[in-house]
Amino acid sequence: MEHAVILSACRVSPQMRRYIQREDYIVACDAGYRNAAVLGVTPDLIVGDFDSAPRPDTTGDMVVLPHVKDDTDTQYAARWLLEHGAKRVTLLGALGGARMEHTLANIATGLYLARNGAEVCIADERSELHYLLPGRPLRLPRGDWMYLSLFPIDGSLTGVSMSGVFYPLSDATLTPDYPLGVSNEFTAPAAELSCTGGSGLVVLTRADG
Template sequence: MTPPKPQPLSRAVIFSAVPVTPAMAAYLHPGDYLVACDAGYRNAALLGVTPDLIVGDFDSAPQPQTSGRTIVLPHVKDDTDTHYAARVLLEQGFRSVTLLGALGGARLEHTLANLHTALFLAKQGVEVLLADERSEVRILCPGRPLTLDRRDWAYLSLFPLEGNLTGVEESGTFYPLKDATLTPDYPLGVSNEFAAPQATLRCKTGWGVVILTRADG
């Protein structure tokens, strides 16, 4: 059964397989469309929610018995389970996607793959957020300012994700930037800090990854 097409600006949440804690329930909103990728259904259960859709090749967890919709993917495929889920949500018209259980864990390559999936969504105009217990990750898009609230974040970092970042501006930060260029071979944008209640980041060309991190301890 095909789910009804949501209205534009509808929110969706993708659960990937990196274990989460109950605190991550703060990222769930009433009415969110929930997609679990393979073992990600365990994270949904931990947070007390039932996925609207489960997708995966189920190489990391048994296929669950559920009355909801399940898409079983082949083991040999180009898309990761999470990227396939992102494509489904894009086709359904979602304009805001949060990924939980997509950072860290034992498989570094999965984190990098999920960052590339976030870039894929951002290039289609989707607002993307990846989060774990200590960090949030967003995509900085050319020509689209990104304003972030200070809250309890200790550090703000910006790295090129595709190409050089040119015309970079950072305001409201301890180390402001003006018409700067960030290149993939020099981490100039690491570990900046908020100097105001909000910080705004911009770039003219390139695509960047923005990471907010809480202090240790």
């Protein structure tokens, strides 16, 4: 399983289909199966306790989870994918929506995936999220992104180097209580980022975002 896509329940547009290739393994989480229809794809697996949408009528693979559990539906899907060898995971329908706690939970799930070796992208129509970890530098093409922001997400982010941007950094420390890394801009075809300690969240934003 080279690349897997998790579909969560926040609204997506048909344009998000660009993140999905024919050979990708697709897991829909609870009401996320509705997003599969929007994107014109069929889930390989549906998981959930179906507290936010009726249990779908399907002959495909499904895991029905208990209502009382520690994992969110998306966290369960992430764990399942790691156990089945996923190397890259993209989460769609995981940002925004009416409940902020779900967005924060999905960002935490992305960190769990990244710390366990997966290359992770969380995307919506206007942004992408990536994770920066020690020993795993990032090279992010400029594309049509306007802004690049970097936030520490579990304490200080240390030994930060960043090039190809308007505000470069070298062996810097970013702390959670001061947003030094917000709204940087590309000055090269790609930005290069690395760190020596902590965990970072990189947010790419389009000009119309």
